[in-house]
Amino acid sequence: MRLLFALLLMLMSTAAAVAERRVALILADDDYRLIRPLANPVHDGEAMAAALKKLGFEVVLETNRALRRMRRALDDFRQDAKGADVALVYFSGHGVEISGDNRLLPVDADASSLDALEKTSLPLEEVRDTVAATAKVGLIMLDACRSDPFSGPVGDGRGATSLVKDVAEKVRPGLGRIGRAENILFAFSAAPGETAADGTGQNSPFTTALTKYLGTDGLEIRSVLTLVQQEVYDLSRGRQLPYVESGLPKLFFAAAAKEQLPERERLLLAMADVTPEMRGEVEQVASDADMPLAPLYGALISSDASHLSADSLSARLREAADAFVKVRGEMRTLASDDPQVAELRRQAEEQLSLGAFDGARAILAKAADIDNVSRNALKANFVNRTLSEAATRFLSGGAARADLDYATAIKDYESVLALYGEAGQTGLTLDQADRQIRTLDELGKLYTLVGNTDAAGRAFAALVSNLELRSARETDPSVKRDFAVSHIKLGNIKLAQGDLPEALENYQTARTMLRDLTAAEPDRLSWLGDFAMADDKIGNVLVTQGDLAGASQIYQEGLSVKKQLADNEPERAELQRDLTISYDEIGALARTAGQLDNAQLAYEESLNIRLALAEKKPQDAERQRDVSVSHDTIGDLKRERGDAAGALASYKAGHAIVEQLVGRDPDNSELKRDLSVGNAKIGNALSDQEDWPAALAAYGQALSIARVLAASDPANTDWQRDLSVSLEKVAGILAIQGDRAGALNAYTDSFAIADRLAELDPANADWQRDLSITLSEIGMLKARQRDVKGARQAFQDSLDIRQRLAEADPNNATWQRDLVVAMIDYAQVAKNPRTVLLQALDMTLELDRSGRLAPRYKFMIKFLKDRLAKVK
Numbered sequence: 001m002r003l004l005f006a007l008l009l010m011l012m013s014t015a016a017a018v019a020e021r022r023v024a025l026i027l028a029d030d031d032y033r034l035i036r037p038l039a040n041p042v043h044d045g046e047a048m049a050a051a052l053k054k055l056g057f058e059v060v061l062e063t064n065r066a067l068r069r070m071r072r073a074l075d076d077f078r079q080d081a082k083g084a085d086v087a088l089v090y091f092s093g094h095g096v097e098i099s100g101d102n103r104l105l106p107v108d109a110d111a112s113s114l115d116a117l118e119k120t121s122l123p124l125e126e127v128r129d130t131v132a133a134t135a136k137v138g139l140i141m142l143d144a145c146r147s148d149p150f151s152g153p154v155g156d157g158r159g160a161t162s163l164v165k166d167v168a169e170k171v172r173p174g175l176g177r178i179g180r181a182e183n184i185l186f187a188f189s190a191a192p193g194e195t196a197a198d199g200t201g202q203n204s205p206f207t208t209a210l211t212k213y214l215g216t217d218g219l220e221i222r223s224v225l226t227l228v229q230q231e232v233y234d235l236s237r238g239r240q241l242p243y244v245e246s247g248l249p250k251l252f253f254a255a256a257a258k259e260q261l262p263e264r265e266r267l268l269l270a271m272a273d274v275t276p277e278m279r280g281e282v283e284q285v286a287s288d289a290d291m292p293l294a295p296l297y298g299a300l301i302s303s304d305a306s307h308l309s310a311d312s313l314s315a316r317l318r319e320a321a322d323a324f325v326k327v328r329g330e331m332r333t334l335a336s337d338d339p340q341v342a343e344l345r346r347q348a349e350e351q352l353s354l355g356a357f358d359g360a361r362a363i364l365a366k367a368a369d370i371d372n373v374s375r376n377a378l379k380a381n382f383v384n385r386t387l388s389e390a391a392t393r394f395l396s397g398g399a400a401r402a403d404l405d406y407a408t409a410i411k412d413y414e415s416v417l418a419l420y421g422e423a424g425q426t427g428l429t430l431d432q433a434d435r436q437i438r439t440l441d442e443l444g445k446l447y448t449l450v451g452n453t454d455a456a457g458r459a460f461a462a463l464v465s466n467l468e469l470r471s472a473r474e475t476d477p478s479v480k481r482d483f484a485v486s487h488i489k490l491g492n493i494k495l496a497q498g499d500l501p502e503a504l505e506n507y508q509t510a511r512t513m514l515r516d517l518t519a520a521e522p523d524r525l526s527w528l529g530d531f532a533m534a535d536d537k538i539g540n541v542l543v544t545q546g547d548l549a550g551a552s553q554i555y556q557e558g559l560s561v562k563k564q565l566a567d568n569e570p571e572r573a574e575l576q577r578d579l580t581i582s583y584d585e586i587g588a589l590a591r592t593a594g595q596l597d598n599a600q601l602a603y604e605e606s607l608n609i610r611l612a613l614a615e616k617k618p619q620d621a622e623r624q625r626d627v628s629v630s631h632d633t634i635g636d637l638k639r640e641r642g643d644a645a646g647a648l649a650s651y652k653a654g655h656a657i658v659e660q661l662v663g664r665d666p667d668n669s670e671l672k673r674d675l676s677v678g679n680a681k682i683g684n685a686l687s688d689q690e691d692w693p694a695a696l697a698a699y700g701q702a703l704s705i706a707r708v709l710a711a712s713d714p715a716n717t718d719w720q721r722d723l724s725v726s727l728e729k730v731a732g733i734l735a736i737q738g739d740r741a742g743a744l745n746a747y748t749d750s751f752a753i754a755d756r757l758a759e760l761d762p763a764n765a766d767w768q769r770d771l772s773i774t775l776s777e778i779g780m781l782k783a784r785q786r787d788v789k790g791a792r793q794a795f796q797d798s799l800d801i802r803q804r805l806a807e808a809d810p811n812n813a814t815w816q817r818d819l820v821v822a823m824i825d826y827a828q829v830a831k832n833p834r835t836v837l838l839q840a841l842d843m844t845l846e847l848d849r850s851g852r853l854a855p856r857y858k859f860m861i862k863f864l865k866d867r868l869a870k871v872k
Helices: 002-019 041-054 067-080 114-119 124-132 205-213 221-235 263-271 276-289 294-302 310-333 339-353 357-377 379-402 406-423 430-449 453-473 477-496 500-520 525-545 548-568 573-592 596-616 621-641 644-664 669-688 692-712 717-736 740-760 765-784 788-808 813-827 833-849 859-870
Strands: 022-028 057-063 084-092 095-098 101-104 135-143 171-173 184-188 243-246
Touching (some): 022 041, 022 067, 041 057, 041 084, 041 135, 041 205, 067 084, 067 124, 084 124, 101 124, 124 135, 135 205, 184 221, 221 263, 276 294, 276 310, 294 357, 310 379, 339 357, 379 406, 379 430, 406 430, 453 477, 500 525, 525 548, 525 573, 548 573, 621 644, 621 669, 644 669, 669 692, 669 717, 740 765, 765 813, 788 813, 813 859, 833 859
Parallel strands (some): 022 084, 084 135, 135 184
Antiparallel strands (some): 095 101, 095 171
16 A cells, blocks of 8 residues: 555656746856856756756756846846746856855855955855745755865865965865755755866766756656766766755656666665765775776675675675676777677676676677677688677676676676587687686686586686696796696685595696796796695695695695795785784694694794784774684684683683674674684583583574574575584583483484585585584484484484595595594494494504594594493
8 A cells, every 4th residue: 555655656746747837047157257267067057958948947047147147147036936836046166165154156256355255155045045935846956066266277076175375264165064955955066075076078077967867767856866976976986976965845756757767777876875884895996996886886786795794895896896807808808800799899898887787798698699690690600700709708797797696607608618619629819718718717716606516626627628738839837827726726626525636636736837837937926825825725635634744744835935925025914814824724733633732832823923913903803803713723722732711711812802893893794603603612611611501601692693694694505504503512512401302403403404505515525524413413312312213313324424425535534533433423322333343443543554543533542442342
């Protein structure tokens, strides 16, 4: 009913627009005699007059009038237009604020003194009184915030300059706030106290936008002015933001509704709702990338970034900016033999710059269709037209990428590869070959982002093969560097899939190539960073495989390279941050090896660097967050030492930092997640102290946050996994306290989430492992309840998963050890426990003989022997 009422109201309002009397007075001054003249106001006045006449206004245009003639024009307007339904006054020229009063400057304005200026300027209040006495709906539009009328060259928008000394304290270029806009709408070309650009063409930016959007079908005047505001803001790249104060008692529609607003207009309206914090981030990223604002706003709005942290928002915007800059560069350089295709690509670039991604892709689709029809019609054109269509589809994919529309981008890039397949690989130009490589790279990245590791692996494998052929033919070392990095990308996918041997082989290949390249090109410092990254990747695999000595050596080599880079550019915070990653890896390795003192030293080195970085920029949330992570890491180490009280103190120190960050940014989902994790760690330390009520309270707080996050974005697998783990923690305490029913419910809920994730991506080894752990916990609980059959089934299911993981990679020491633990669990309810325990002991001894059983786990040998001694 309310919707019907709103529609009727709109129809009545727009229908009335045809019959109502509309009057307008346009004042435009640019030929100033005693102050700096302007170039465009008269052109602006003429443009506004033409636009208003089309909308049914009776228009009076007055140009270059002295104060006396301006006042006479207002008096005549008041008399002639009295009783009109809508009255509009538009002024274009210089405007200033004198001691808080807004003044419009006629062509005879005299700035020789404050008194002279007051006597030769028109108070805005007189315009207001005229409009109020004329019509029921009053509109005053002021393109009068032009740059300082008393200074030299024309300004460029925001940032009013100072006036002559004797009036500087009381006179400001630009206009101030109205305060109360009863029954009248005021539209200013710039924000209060700021100046507006006169424009480089025939019209100012404000009037250009105003004449463009004033007649937008079916849009109420305040929404029209929102379009104007955001258009000027966008095209000035944030330097000029028009301002509106409205006291209108009723809706006013300049034109009747016909159809849905175009994409650009919908984007401009949505931009008005973006928070100031997000606005500032968009402006900074756009400035850094030298690009328009609208494409970033389009990507921001379409991808719903409201839940992102400041750091994640910046990363998402920079991803969109990078994609935009790439596709814009392609559009500007990509040639076509068909002038129609070339023109369509040019039009697509215009739409892309306006943030009209759908419009850009629709135009590119037309261009692709032209190539498609031509290649099928003339066989002689087949290869050229196929590659031309591939280039256009590549541009379309880039436009979708800039919009953060991953699904559409994937579809377009897959079309590009299919077209390259049809055209064949022989005879490709260098640009065409590069485009094929970039397509494969983008596909690999996109499939990784959406969680499709199999497809990502295929894309990166094809990328490796393609670059291998290129590097064999070409001498350019950059191609060989790209070839090396492609191996790292493929290795990352293999690692995610649990294929450690393949991951290691790719990382080692990359490292060998990068070692040779950096030796031949020592000035390419960024390539040294790639080399250090390969070291880190290899070390991570070796740790997982149980080769602690090999991992230690490679981590130290990587650290040495990172120190070299950091020493070369000591002010680059990201290089210092890279050092902390190496120290954390070395600390984790020492911890695994049972060298807890060495681990402590490495973790403290990392903490000290992070403290120094945070001290330099205390408002940088990410640096503060890094400090909290170091406190948590040291807390984990203290727990392992048996220092539960020390661990609790470290966890609370980290938790306090995160609480402060959440207080500063309460909508930041990633910080909320950190808070949940921090609560869980505090719960761990309290559990170590057997303070079960306090531990349950901490786990409960972690669970509450995890529930909210998981509910806010069911597609976020990390948050779903957090919820599963939190439920498991709560279940464990409930079981200890004797609430077995509550524990079983929590375990069951945890299992449902873990099972769903495991089905979502069966190749994800971590998710499979999570599922096996939850099943093991359920088995433990059922065993305590003397439900032997239920316990046996849960333990067997857990064992089956770990068996599959262990068989998939016999070199993965972690998975082999997991399998031993699953066997120990299963032996509790097995019909022949001795056989199971003997098998577990044999596996453990083999891990020890091969040097893959870390010192911290050597206790398992004695534990198994003791268990076997008790089993008949």
